[in-house]
Amino acid sequence: MLEESRCGREQSRRQQLRSLLQTARSRLTRDAVGLPQPYGRCRDEGLRQEDVAELIGKSVRWYASFERGEIPLPGVQMIQRIADVLHMEGGKRSAFYLLAAGHTPPPLAPADTVLEPVLRSLVAAQGPNPTMVTDCAWNVLLWNEGITDWFLDLSALAPEDRNIVIWLFFHDLAPERVGGIEEERREMLGRFRAWYCRYPGEPRIEAVLNRLLKHPEAAKLWETVGPREDPVVQFRTIHHPLHGPVDIPLITADLPRGMRLVTFLPPWHKLPRSLLDRHNRAAGDVSAVRCNESTPVHVNRPPAERN
Structure with a gap:
């Protein structure tokens, strides 16, 4: 039953994608997209598949397969190129991204990351719980001592x-700290792909992807893993360096400008009291929150005012 439901959804996705693209083509002429008018062809005729293929630099066969929904991972740049060629805007563009990439595009590219004092206070207020703030490319911008204790000292990187x-x-320490590392890598890469779709062309994400593709396992997974939902509540098995494997829930919360707050919630009642006491001493201490010094800190200045 579940498999039949998935097949039905996939068939519906392909039908909607095909209908959307055919309608978009029919409303544009070769003149409208800057193509010369061939002899014997009606000037008011809509674009054909071969016209779109010519404009995006692909073969007619490739584009026909794409229009039928048979290209599973077309790439965000190609999706953006097709949307531009077919003059898609607003709701039609969002629907196209959703059907082709699995995620709607942002209305605007994310602005430069802004780290304000309130974010430092927010991280410090999480008490003993390992907490960090990341940007849209999953670069860690702020972190507390809990991250250092449970994972590693990021300031050493x-x-x-x-x-x-x-x-x-x-990192060699990742398999030691994270249980089920192979599945974790697959899952996280799928979620990272969703952010890649959410912010097409974002330089920070492109830089991370270029590095990832140099890793053989990541490059292989990138060819097969599609975008995955990033749930608010997740669960991990983390191997504490002193106390062994611990099952920990974590929560994520979206912040402005593509940032996220990520907080792990260890079962402190099952862990030595001394560990909790040590972390509690740093709770609420903004000075104990570490910052990625490569990211400029702009305090209370709108993005439009920054050079």
Whole structure:
């Protein structure tokens, strides 16, 4: 029954995608997109598949397959190119991204990251719970002592290495800290792909992806793993360096400008009291919150005012 439901949804997606693209083509002429008018062809005729293929630099066969919904991972840049060629705006553009990439595009690209004092206070207020703030590319911008204790001291890494998905694939400590590392990498890469679809062309995300594709396992997974939903509540098995494996829920909350608050909630009642006491001493201490120094801190200045 579940498999039949999935097949039905996939068939519906393909039908909607095909209908949307055919309608968009029919409303544009070759003149409207800057193509010369061939002899014997009606000037008012809508675009054909071969016209769109010519404009996006693909074969007619490839575009026909794409229009039928048979290209599983077309790439965000190509989706954006097709949307531009077919003059899609507003709701039609959002629907197109959703059908082709699994996620709607943002109305605007994310602004430069802004770290305000309130975010430091927010991280400090999480008490003993390991907490961090990330940007739209999953670069870690702020973190507390809990992250250092349960995972590693991020300040020991180069600023460009303080990234969640980069750490999972490239750092030798990741398999020791995170249980089920292979499935975790697959799951996180799918979620990262969803953010890649959400912010097409974002330089910070492109930079992380370029690094990921240099890792053999990540490059192979990128070819097969589609966008995955990023649930608000998740569960992890984290291997504490002193207390062994611990099942920990974590929650994420969206913040302005593509940032997220990520907080782990260890079962403190099952852990030594000394561990909780040590973390509680730093609770609420803004000075104990560490910052990625490669990210400029702009206090109370709107993005439009920054050079």
